[in-house]
Structure formats: structure tokens, C-alpha cells
Amino acid sequence: MGEMQHLTARRMVDLEIDGEPVRVLEGSTILDACRGLGIDTPTLCYGETLRPANVCRVCVVELEGARVLAPACSRKVEPGMKVRTDSERVRHSRKLVLELLSSSVDLSTTPAAAGYLERYGAEPERHGPPAPADPGRDRRRAGHHEEPDGQTAATAASPIKIDNELYVRDYSKCILCYKCVDVCGEQHQNTFAIAVAGRGFDARISTEYVAPLPESACVYCGNCIAVCPTGALMFTSEHELRAEGVWDEARQERTDTICPYCGVGCNLTLHVQDNRIVKVTSPDDHDITRGNLCVKGRFGVQHVNARGR
Numbered sequence: 001m002g003e004m005q006h007l008t009a010r011r012m013v014d015l016e017i018d019g020e021p022v023r024v025l026e027g028s029t030i031l032d033a034c035r036g037l038g039i040d041t042p043t044l045c046y047g048e049t050l051r052p053a054n055v056c057r058v059c060v061v062e063l064e065g066a067r068v069l070a071p072a073c074s075r076k077v078e079p080g081m082k083v084r085t086d087s088e089r090v091r092h093s094r095k096l097v098l099e100l101l102s103s104s105v106d107l108s109t110t111p112a113a114a115g116y117l118e119r120y121g122a123e124p125e126r127h128g129p130p131a132p133a134d135p136g137r138d139r140r141r142a143g144h145h146e147e148p149d150g151q152t153a154a155t156a157a158s159p160i161k162i163d164n165e166l167y168v169r170d171y172s173k174c175i176l177c178y179k180c181v182d183v184c185g186e187q188h189q190n191t192f193a194i195a196v197a198g199r200g201f202d203a204r205i206s207t208e209y210v211a212p213l214p215e216s217a218c219v220y221c222g223n224c225i226a227v228c229p230t231g232a233l234m235f236t237s238e239h240e241l242r243a244e245g246v247w248d249e250a251r252q253e254r255t256d257t258i259c260p261y262c263g264v265g266c267n268l269t270l271h272v273q274d275n276r277i278v279k280v281t282s283p284d285d286h287d288i289t290r291g292n293l294c295v296k297g298r299f300g301v302q303h304v305n306a307r308g309r
Contacts, residue, residue, distance in 0.1 A: 015081040030061055030072040030083055039085055042094060042116050045177035046073040047227050049290045050187055053178045057097050062087045069093055095120040103127040106173045109231030163213050166220055166299050168239040173232040176203055180224035180233060188292050193218040222298035226281060226291050235279040261296040264288060268297060276305050
């Protein structure tokens with residue numbers, strides 16, 4: 001007889017959010033509880049398939065009796081907890097974080113950023129001129145090449161890095177959320193091609209020994225692109241269409257299919273614009289992929305775009 005598995009029943013936890021009682025499973029986060037009530041809590045560094053890194057601090061909430069604000073994405077619920085998600089203190093904190101981010105990083109391709117800035121009345125210009133959008137475009141069109149990895153910090157002045165045909169790195173848009181590092185590391189891919197280098201204002205995402213990406217351990221799975229919340233990592237096809245001013249997600253058709261390259265059965269979502277596959281994703285909630293793919297699944301279907309040659 002095989003060894004019996006002992007299952008521990010999960011209890012329910014009662015707490016209060018914005019004056020409304022709510023009951024959730026033990027081990028849930030405040031963010032889980034907020035979403036259960038339909039409260040739209042802003043997040044940037046949070047990912048459904050990754051452990052919370054709680055570094056962006058835009059999801060902070062106020063807890064009765066607590067000295068500091070708590071990140072909703074990682075703070076576990078406790079019995080009797082009283083949470084305020086829209087107090088003056090919370091709104092002020094979120095406003096300031098968004099202002100500092102927007103004044104130092106290009107958030108033009110961060111989908112939720114514009115709505116967050118408007119919601120909290122953020123005024124990034126209070127902290128100086130806004131971060132320029134796509135500062136490396138002129139260099140790229142002129143045919144210039146950028147510096148090797150790691151020679152400049154992840155600031156709005158960082159040049160766009162184009163050293164392969166599959167994806168582009170624009171660290172002027174990087175908010176150091178660590179999601180790309182986490183997905184490349186032990187949480188999913190276990191390739192460990194990238195990490196956070198430097199400290200303080202010099203912190204940046206870099207390859208080992210600041211080697212160019214093609215000379216690094218990168219296997220081009222593109223899972224870092226899938227989790228990047230700001231467009232700092234982007235399909236070359238999307239980057240080129242955005243540069244031409246014709247990228248339009250509203251016109252894109254999405255088709256779910258199965259990757260044809262092996263028997264694992266990864267689900268693919270093909271994003272098609274003007275009868276051309278412009279990028280490939282995988283559903284986060286799929287029990288096989290959890291949003292992850294290999295280089296063939298992520299980039300191996302682009303050849304159908306050249307079938308007329």
C-alpha cells in the first residue's frame with residue numbers, strides 16, 4: 001500500500017475591506033480579497049504566474065493599527081484585519097510613486113499607466129521634465145549600434161538594444177520590477193541568463209559579465225517578454241510596427257491553437273494584424289504552459305508570414 005497523503009484543510013478568514021466584510025481562504029493575499037470584491041487595485045510588478053516581488057509599491061493599502069502601508073500583492077490576510085484601499089494616505093502614496101516612475105521612466109507602452117496617472121491626479125512634471133518616449137529611435141534609424149550590456153544604468157537615457165532578430169530591449173522603459181529575472185530564473189525557465197546588476201540608481205537588468213545577449217545563456221524563449229509590464233522587452237515585429245505608427249491592437253485578431261513542434265501540447269495565441277502574425281503569447285491560466293513557451297513556440301511560427309515568397 002502506498003504512503004497516504006495527509007491533506008490540511010484550509011480555513012476561511014474573515015476581514016473587512018473599505019468597511020465591507022469579506023471571507024476568503026487562509027493564505028490569500030489582500031489583493032486576492034480586493035479582487036473578490038471587485039476593487040480595482042493598481043499593480044505593475046505583480047504577475048499571476050510569479051511570486052510577488054512587491055517592488056513597485058503602487059498596490060499599497062492602509063491597515064488599521066499598522067505604522068506603514070502594506071503591499072496588497074504579498075501581504076497575507078489575517079482574521080479581523082481592517083483594510084482601507086482608497087484612503088487619503090493610500091492615494092497620496094500611489095500618486096507619488098507614479099509621479100516618480102513617470103518622471104524617470106518612459107511609460108508610453110505601459111497599458112495601465114495612463115489610467116493610473118489620471119486616477120490619482122499624478123503630476124510627473126513636478127519632479128522635472130518627463131522621461132522621453134523611445135529616446136533611441138533616431139540612433140536606430142541612423143544605423144548606430146548601442147553600447148554593450150551594463151554600460152549604462154536603466155534610465156530614460158538608455159539606448160535601445162537591438163542585437164538579435166527576435167526581440168528588442170529598451171531599458172528606458174524598465175521599472176526594475178524583476179519579473180523578467182524571476183521568469184528566467186528558478187521560478188520558471190531556470191536559464192538564469194539575466195539578473196539585477198548594480199545598486200541604487202545604478203541598478204539595471206544585465207547578462208552575466210555584461211555579455212551581449214547572443215553570447216549569454218539566453219535561449220530566446222521570450223518568456224521575459226511575456227511578463228514585462230512596460231514594453232521594455234518587446235517582439236521585434238511589434239517594435240517595428242510601433243515605430244511606423246501602425247501598431248493597433250484593436251484591429252488584431254487572436255486565434256488559439258496548439259504548438260506543432262512537439263507533443264507537450266502548449267497552447268498558443270496568435271496575434272494577427274493585416275493577415276500577418278505580429279506576436280505569439282500563451283494563456284497564463286493554461287495548466288501546461290502557465291504563459292511560458294520555448295523559442296519554437298514563441299518565435300517559430302513567424303515563417304508563415306513569408307509563404308508568398
